Amino acid sequence: MLDFRWDLLAEYGPFFVKGTVLTIGLSIAGILIGTVFGLLIGLGKMMKNKYFSLPAKWYIAFFRGTPFMVQILLIHFAVIPPIFGGTNSIAAAIVALSLNSAAYIAEIFRAGIQSIDRGQMEASRSLGMNHMQSMVYVILPQAVKRMIPPLGNQFIVLIKDSSLAALVAAPELMYWGQVMQGQYYRVWEPYLAVAAIYLVLTLSLSFLLSRLESRLSTE
Amino acid sequence: MGGCNVKIKTITSILVVSLIFILVACGTSDKSKVSSSNENGKKTLRVVTNAAYAPFVYMDKGEIVGFDVEFISAVAKEAGYDVKVEHVGWEPLFVEVKGKTADIGIGAITINDERKQTYDFSAAYFLSVNEILVPEGSPIKSATDLKDKVVAVSNGTTGQSAIESLYGKNNSKLKKFKDNNLAIMELKKGGADAVVADNTVVEEYVKNNPKDNLMVIADDTAFDKEFYGILFAKDSKLKDEFDQALKKMLDNGEYANLYEKWFDYKPDLEGLKE
Amino acid sequence: MIEVKNLKKSFGNHVVLKDINVMVKPKEVVVVIGPSGSGKSTFLRCINLLETITGGQVLIEGVDITDKKTNINSVRMEVGMVFQQFNLFPHKTVIENIMLAPTKVRKVSAEKARDKGMELLKKVGLTEKANAYPDSLSGGQKQRVAIARSLAMTPKIMLFDEPTSALDPEMVGEVLEVMKQLAKEGMTMVVVTHEMGFAKEVGDRVIFMDDGLVVEKNIPRELFDNPQQERTKSFLSKIL
Numbered sequence: 009m010l011d012f013r014w015d016l017l018a019e020y021g022p023f024f025v026k027g028t029v030l031t032i033g034l035s036i037a038g039i040l041i042g043t044v045f046g047l048l049i050g051l052g053k054m055m056k057n058k059y060f061s062l063p064a065k066w067y068i069a070f071f072r073g074t075p076f077m078v079q080i081l082l083i084h085f086a087v088i089p090p091i092f093g094g095t096n097s098i099a100a101a102i103v104a105l106s107l108n109s110a111a112y113i114a115e116i117f118r119a120g121i122q123s124i125d126r127g128q129m130e131a132s133r134s135l136g137m138n139h140m141q142s143m144v145y146v147i148l149p150q151a152v153k154r155m156i157p158p159l160g161n162q163f164i165v166l167i168k169d170s171s172l173a174a175l176v177a178a179p180e181l182m183y184w185g186q187v188m189q190g191q192y193y194r195v196w197e198p199y200l201a202v203a204a205i206y207l208v209l210t211l212s213l214s215f216l217l218s219r220l221e222s223r224l225s226t227e
Numbered sequence: 228m229g230g231c232n233v234k235i236k237t238i239t240s241i242l243v244v245s246l247i248f249i250l251v252a253c254g255t256s257d258k259s260k261v262s263s264s265n266e267n268g269k270k271t272l273r274v275v276t277n278a279a280y281a282p283f284v285y286m287d288k289g290e291i292v293g294f295d296v297e298f299i300s301a302v303a304k305e306a307g308y309d310v311k312v313e314h315v316g317w318e319p320l321f322v323e324v325k326g327k328t329a330d331i332g333i334g335a336i337t338i339n340d341e342r343k344q345t346y347d348f349s350a351a352y353f354l355s356v357n358e359i360l361v362p363e364g365s366p367i368k369s370a371t372d373l374k375d376k377v378v379a380v381s382n383g384t385t386g387q388s389a390i391e392s393l394y395g396k397n398n399s400k401l402k403k404f405k406d407n408n409l410a411i412m413e414l415k416k417g418g419a420d421a422v423v424a425d426n427t428v429v430e431e432y433v434k435n436n437p438k439d440n441l442m443v444i445a446d447d448t449a450f451d452k453e454f455y456g457i458l459f460a461k462d463s464k465l466k467d468e469f470d471q472a473l474k475k476m477l478d479n480g481e482y483a484n485l486y487e488k489w490f491d492y493k494p495d496l497e498g499l500k501e
Numbered sequence: 502m503i504e505v506k507n508l509k510k511s512f513g514n515h516v517v518l519k520d521i522n523v524m525v526k527p528k529e530v531v532v533v534i535g536p537s538g539s540g541k542s543t544f545l546r547c548i549n550l551l552e553t554i555t556g557g558q559v560l561i562e563g564v565d566i567t568d569k570k571t572n573i574n575s576v577r578m579e580v581g582m583v584f585q586q587f588n589l590f591p592h593k594t595v596i597e598n599i600m601l602a603p604t605k606v607r608k609v610s611a612e613k614a615r616d617k618g619m620e621l622l623k624k625v626g627l628t629e630k631a632n633a634y635p636d637s638l639s640g641g642q643k644q645r646v647a648i649a650r651s652l653a654m655t656p657k658i659m660l661f662d663e664p665t666s667a668l669d670p671e672m673v674g675e676v677l678e679v680m681k682q683l684a685k686e687g688m689t690m691v692v693v694t695h696e697m698g699f700a701k702e703v704g705d706r707v708i709f710m711d712d713g714l715v716v717e718k719n720i721p722r723e724l725f726d727n728p729q730q731e732r733t734k735s736f737l738s739k740i741l
Contacts (some may be wrong), residue, residue: 013345023397085416095418097402130551131588131647135602135654136578145601149592175409177379177402187403190383193321193342193458 016197020188027181028205034170038105039163046113071111080104084176101173109166120155153224160217164210271309272330275323278314283335294489299333305472324458332458337385349469351454354498357389359444360422360429370449379410379419385453386423502527502689509556517543519713528687532700535710541693545662549580581651585663587643589635595646596631599653621649625679641672661692709733
């Protein structure tokens with residue numbers, strides 16, 4: 009560890025910046041799409057109608073139960089090409105991150121809603137509000153507050169999982185770490201730098217989420 | 228209370244059992260020992276590799292085999308050493324050699340000036356030429372046609388440096404994959420116009436997968452020759468001994484025999500000695 | 502006003518209500534008493550379909566709420582309910598709790614809903630708590646807010662499901678006082694309670710339920726002083 013080559017890091021600095029930008033982009037896209045999709049899947053799973061709940065259950069089982077690495081390979085080589093007429097590593101990374109996190113978010117969402125006391129729904133319904141109104145005005149505002157800590161956890165996992173996009177050559181942060189490693193055959197300079205950047209990203213996200221959480225709880 | 232005790236006992240025994248498994252698993256690899264002497268006085272060197280690059284070094288039913296494996300045993304024998312080859316993975320290979328927890332690293336490692344800043348290499352023991360893999364009927368006929376085309380390579384390989392020396396380092400048309408298989412899959416799925424990789428890799432692939440309708444283009448004028456070397460820590464005393472042993476093998480024909488055993492053609496010995 | 506005919510309810514194999522027949526007339530206060538597990542809460546919850554009904558009919562102002570064509574939400578607008586556990590919305594202030602349903606269901610303007618809400622808070626004696634969150638209220642205060650919240654929908658009928666059972670003894674009085682006031686104003690009420698004093702004083706009729714059946718119903722004085730059934734006698738002797 010004594011001979012840490014800062015000069016090599018300086019050389020790769022611009023690439024790490026580019027990679028970080030893409031990593032942030034992939035993460036934000038994954039978080040947004042994954043959240044919307046996760047809400048839908050979570051709702052689907054809670055439905056009494058089997059035609060909605062069963063596919064949702066299978067979906068969650070598949071994406072939670074198989075390695076993300078395999079999912080990203082499948083999506084890159086088998087799902088994206090028929091749609092885009094060729095491979096597109098960034099699209100594949102976004103789709104894979106979104107679909108994977110949606111499975112976890114669906115469960116967070118369901119757990120959040122089911123953690124709200126039954127009496128809340130009953131009181132709301134007894135006042136004449138329909139199921140939708142009760143959800144929107146009574147259940148969800150309370151459930152969202154409880155969902156923030158596990159969601160934050162999930163988002164941090166997602167940021168780190170985006171590094172697997174390097175496998176399909178999406179030029180994100182980990183990709184440039186591996187490229188630098190391949191050029192100089194030095195391990196610690198690229199990977200420690202990359203790790204430090206991931207840490208900054210995840211810490212920033214934690215900070216934002218804890219701000220949001222305290223704001224919601226004082227409301 | 229009784230139920231509680233049973234629970235604690237169960238958890239404890241699970242912990243103990245898993246700990247035993249971990250210890251056993253660690254014990255079998257025994258990474259910490261570097262070189263050691265055996266009964267007939269010969270030193271056994273610890274050779275680390277990444278066994279994922281056929282035909283140079285790969286796993287065959289759990290055994291590490293390949294041209295590089297046989298070569299390093301032969302050259303070490305010539306230099307008066309025994310070797311123990313271990314698969315440790317690509318990145319750890321460099322950590323171990325640099326940190327001197329291993330004596331030697333091997334596995335189709337290309338010599339270049341950037342890497343020489345950190346490591347010592349033996350003299351070249353393998354000459355590799357890059358070739359271009361394209362779909363049949365591709366307009367690409369030579370390396371100059373690759374300009375502005377998307378090229379997939381395996382990260383850190385000679386194919387990558389070949390393209391970078393032609394069209395600039397880290398240019399955006401170059402897709403670097405973790406291994407050649409992924410790069411070739413990208414080509415097949417239309418995500419790249421060509422793959423540039425070692426001749427052994429692409430020729431082996433085309434031979435084994437005729438249905439993929441891929442073809443190989445050689446371009447001796449455009450691609451620099453690439454040399455594989457044995458990896459040592461900086462200022463390793465082993466370097467000179469291995470260089471001499473290698474020279475002997477090249478001269479007495481032992482190297483050529485080994486080469487022909489693994490590859491279908493004769494080695495370019497003159498090119499190697501350059 | 503409320504007509505319950507041959508009402509049956511079971512949870513799986515467990516039969517809770519066997520065959521209930523009850524009539525509640527306008528402005529009448531009916532008090533339901535009985536041992537726990539007798540089915541009295543379930544009976545009450547069937548009246549606004551918080552429980553799905555297994556058999557029989559419930560008619561509210563002549564509308565059969567068990568009919569699938571009936572819009573249950575519009576029925577519930579006319580039937581207020583007060584719960585043992587208050588069930589205030591913890592993320593909303595007291596006044597927001599009261600305003601929510603009128604603005605969302607009856608589409609009353611926020612301004613009007615607020616005025617009406619403040620009026621109701623005055624009635625239950627909690628104007629100063631309008632902007633407090635439910636967490637900062639005592640049990641008795643919470644239940645008074647819950648009553649105000651139900652009244653905000655101007656229901657024709659009010660159902661009370663053991664409204665004082667979760668309260669500390671010293672807070673029971675303030676809630677009962679509000680309920681008495683309501684009764685005096687002519688609200689039609691069905692009250693499940695263990696407060697026999699309230700039953701005697703306010704109830705027009707008392708129904709004694711046991712084991713999923715109505716065992717006895719009568720005016721309070723008769724039922725308490727001169728019970729006809731053995732089960733009624735033994736229940737009353739235990740609690741009085």
